[in-house]
Amino acid sequence: MTVGQILVDAAARAGWYGLFRRSLGPQIRGGESAALLRFGDRPILNHGDSFDLLLAYDWGNINRFAAELPLRPDSVVLFDPDAGEVPEVIERTDARCVAAPLAQTAKSAPGVRANMVGLGLVAHALGLVPEDLKSELEKALGDKGEEILAGSLEGLRLGAELCESLPADIWPKVVRPAPLAVPRWSITGNEAAGMGAIRGGVRFVAAYPITPSTEILEWLAPNLTRVGGQLVQVEDELASVNMIVGASFGGTPSLTATSGPGLSLMLEGLGMAVGAEFPITLIDVQRGGPSTGIPTKSEQSDFNIAVYGMHGDAPHIVCAPTSIPDCLSTVQWAVSAAEAAQCPAIVLSDQNMGQSRAIVDPPKSGGPVAERRLAQVEDGAAYKRYALTNDGVSPMSVPGMKGGEYTADGLAHNERGTPSTQASDHQSQLDKRLRKLETLDCDDVWAEVAGDGPVAVIAWGSLTEAAREAVERSNGAARLIGVRVILPLQEEAMAKALDGVSKVLVVEQNHGAQFFHFLKGHYSLPQTVESLHRPGPLPIRPVEILAAITAMKGDA
Amino acid sequence: MNQVIAHEVDFTDYKSDVTPVWCPGCGDYAVLSAITKALAGLGLARENVALISGIGCSSRIAAYTSVYGFHGIHGRALPIAQGLKLARPDLTVLCAGGDGDGFSIGGNHFMHACRRNLDLTYIVMDNNVYGMTKGQASPTSAADWTESKLTPEGPGVPPFQPLDIALAAGASHVARCFSGKVQMLTKTIAEAIQHPGFSFIQVISPCVTYRPEMRDFKNLVHESFTEACTDRREARRRLIDDDGFSLGTLFKSVEPSYKPSHRNSEPLDELERQFAL
CATH class of the missing domain: 3.40.50.970 (Thiamin diphosphate (ThDP)-binding fold, Pyr/PP domains)
Incomplete structure (x- = not known):
């Protein structure tokens, strides 16, 4: 994980955008883990379809998470021969397996560890130079001392050497991005x-x-x-x-x-x-x-x-x-x-x-700040904490405000807050609480909408960016509606976003198609609405969404 | 504790105009009276006092006062009260409820509120029964109390010992009162409010409807905790011989409270610098 962190931050300093996901086993400490990285010259916000390169330090518990590492026949697997045979689950992918003696290389110099050799190898392939890595390395190693740092730097050098000794055609063509004017953010x-x-x-x-x-x-x-x-x-x-x-x-x-x-x-x-x-x-x-x-x-x-x-x-x-x-x-x-x-x-x-x-561009500063509608209270006048208002929001007093004293209550209550079982109080307070959400302005934030194809891909949460990539690759067949505001419902905005849409594909990461049923129950949708859903932990990838779009397009 | 107001105040100023749902003869009327008298005696401005309660007969008390109140959910009065006190240390915060609310469903919060020792006053009106749900055994009912349809052979477990638990968990002011002795209760509540730490008062408050035998408790109580111990071990020793009817302040000691870290006020962009590469 340290290697992944150093690599993504160093690559970012060199001008790459990147994404670093961790796959961890259930162990409290140690155990199997994989650092999953994707780099590009434009913002990378989803995990893509598959990996170009798998660098395997060892094969511990590989069967538990091999499914999280999709490989293609033209992917490359670098494996350490000291860690044993390439397992069947990896061979089955037909990826090209190339031996890279990490542990043996590490033994060739004192204080060198295999993880640094691996880091040096991949960094070199990405076109990173030692200067890119040094400051990240210092940050990661903290105050572990000069000796450890020197050993790590030597490991990076040996890794770069090892990279040079491997067949040149295993590496994808990499053009180092231009240096950055404004530093990007590295953030989880x-x-x-x-x-x-x-x-x-x-x-x-x-x-x-x-x-x-x-x-x-x-x-x-x-x-x-x-x-x-x-x-x-x-x-x-x-x-x-x-x-x-x-x-x-x-x-x-x-x-x-x-x-x-x-x-x-x-x-x-x-x-x-x-x-x-x-x-x-x-x-x-x-x-x-x-x-x-x-x-x-x-x-x-x-x-x-x-x-x-x-x-x-x-x-x-x-x-x-x-x-x-x-x-x-x-x-x-x-x-x-x-x-x-x-x-x-x-x-x-x-x-x-x-x-x-x-690795992202720094977000704009500013944005909305909490602002509570406070009551204007005067001592002696009866304050109604739950007053019925046009927009449903009742001005609130807070302790310390003289004349605003009231008792907040989870019991059904009247406008003053006094417990009430009366039908009219219950009805009017329920109406009021619904009204304030109906009047909440969500127009600017309700969804990510992109493209104008006839198939609408409606996704939410972390699958939005995978759906966006699929929509971009659909040659105009699809559009994206990545719903950000789930409640309150946004009927008008949704209707507008669906204008010209003949079919809907709902994408989500769960077993029960929960979002699909929600949309069908609450929104007016075209007749054809299909669901692409699967439980975790395997993320739904752009290529799968694209295949579903293509299938729906063909159904016409 | 908040600023004292200058002029004379009447305790009825601290009562609201809401009519209690309590049965005639309920001990909780006296507790309401004692709380309002204590607040009046201390001259605390109503707007700077908050009374937080849970759910149950006694928890209705919040709406019967004219200070800021919060009638929340069953067993969670103490977390609400502590959240308020941490966010607004300037306020005088009281918390009140029953034995089921505080010792059963809210038992975990009770222990941790004692440990945190925030400057709060927690008053539990203990009537040994769930009254609002019509008479089931509470954590302080005797093991052989057989009057409930839910446990016709008695709850079968020994009663919860509120004072022992409070003492062991770290409360810094521990007392027991009886609703029939309003003057003593008023004085104890006022002292508890003034105590800079977590003050716990168990108030034996008879339920005349489901525990009519509690009317006789007035003959059983005795003021044995005459002077508050300042030594926790000594207080524990005192409890060994407690029959559950000893009244008075058992223990009182100024001890460290939970305090949040020292707070600064840096601008946001200073904070955001940590993300820049």
Whole structure:
């Protein structure tokens, strides 16, 4: 993993865009792992179809994750003969296997490790020079000492030599990109989500660790304090969701991050935030489910619980970033939308985006910041916390405001907040809570729309960019609708985006075609709507989406 | 604790105009009275006080006061109260509820709130029964209490020991009161509010509907915790001989509270520099 990190950042310094995904086994430490990298001279935000090169240090547990490493007959597998025969599962791909004695080369000089030889080899093939790698190496090795650094640099040199000794025709043609004027960002989806939270105005976070969302919380812990906020680690997910509701009651924009099992536990608290009308933001970095599922691997199977999970009629916001850099802007938007609508916003990220690192152009600064509609209160006048208003948003008082005293309640209540079982109070408050979402302005953010072909590919979350690539390769047959705002529904915008569309292909990463059924149930779609769905951990790739588009086009 | 207001205040100013759902004779009326009297006695401005509660008969108390209130969900009053206190340390935050809310469904939060020792006052109106759901055994019901249809042979497990748990978990102010002794309760609540740490008060508050025998508790209580221990070991020793009816402040000591890290105010672009290559 260190090698992957150094390589992607060094390549980025040299002008490459890149994407670095990790495939990890279930072990607490060590165990099998693969660093999956894709480079290009334009932004790379999906994992592509297959790999040009597999560099194998060893074959430990390869059968568990070989399916995550799609190879073609013209792909190249560099293997270390010291690590044993090329396994059958790899040979079956017909990829060209070439021996690269990494371990033996490492033994030829003192203090050299095979991982650095491999890094030097690939870096050299990419056209990177030692200067590109040195600063990243120093950063990664930290204060491990001069000797270790010298050994690593020697390893890089030997790797470059080894590269030269291999057949020249195994390498794809590589043109080194032009040097950069403005430095790019190297950022993971989880870091971007944390930064988006801070940009949106979040200043209180309650945290309970869970894979694969923990890095959001770990990133926020030191960074929130730098901007006057705070993060508190709590006893469980019930505490985290309720603590952020408490902080929100106090007037502070608040957030927590979790994954599927944690979201299950937080539902009751989310429902309270709907009923008592408090803005909170919850980021769910999805993993394989149900139950403990596959904690280290990606899936989009929390769609239904995020949309339908709460008991009662509970309108709220659900949105999903469409790429790693979009984790920043979507979380930022979610925070401001929650504050504006005084209700919870659930942001559906996933392991695929959360734990992958992308090299991206620096995002624009600015963007929406939490702004709560506060009540104008005066002492003596009866304050109505849940006043019926035209847009459904009731001006809110916060403790400390004299004359704004009220009791927030999860019980059905009247305009003042006094518990009420009266039918008319229940009806009018339900109407009000729905109305404020219907009036929420989502026009600028609701979806990524591109292309104008007759087949609409509707995707969401981390599959949006794979769908975009498929649409771009479809020769005008398709268009992309990558839905970012899942709730509230965006009927008008969807109708406009579907203008001229004859068929729809819905793409998602889960077993039950959850998004497909949601779209069919809530939107007016053309008659032909097909579903391309599969559970994790194998991401749906552009080539598969393209094949589905082509098949639908042929059906006409 | 927040700023004191200058003029004389009447405790009825801290009561709302909402009529309680409680049964006539319920001990919780006295607790409402004691809380409002304590707030009036301390002269705390209503807008700077928040009372957070869970779900159950006693948790209805939030709406019966005129301070900022939050009637939340079952068992989660303490997390809400702590979130509020961390975000708004300037406020006086009280938390209240019943024995089922605090010791059963919210038991985990109770322990961790004691450990965190934030400057809060937690009042549990303990009536040894689930009243709102019509009379089931609570964590403080006796093992052989057979009056509930849900556990006709009794709950069969020994009762929860709130004071022992609070003490072991790290609460820095631990007391027991009886709703029939309003003056003592008022004084204890006022002291708890002034105590800079997590103050826990178990209030024996009879349920006259489902536990009518609790009316006799007035004859069983005794003021044995005459002076608060400042030594935790000594307080534990005192509890060994406790019959569950000893009243008074058992333990009180100023101890470190959970504190968030020191906060700075750097501009955002300074933060974002870490991502630039």
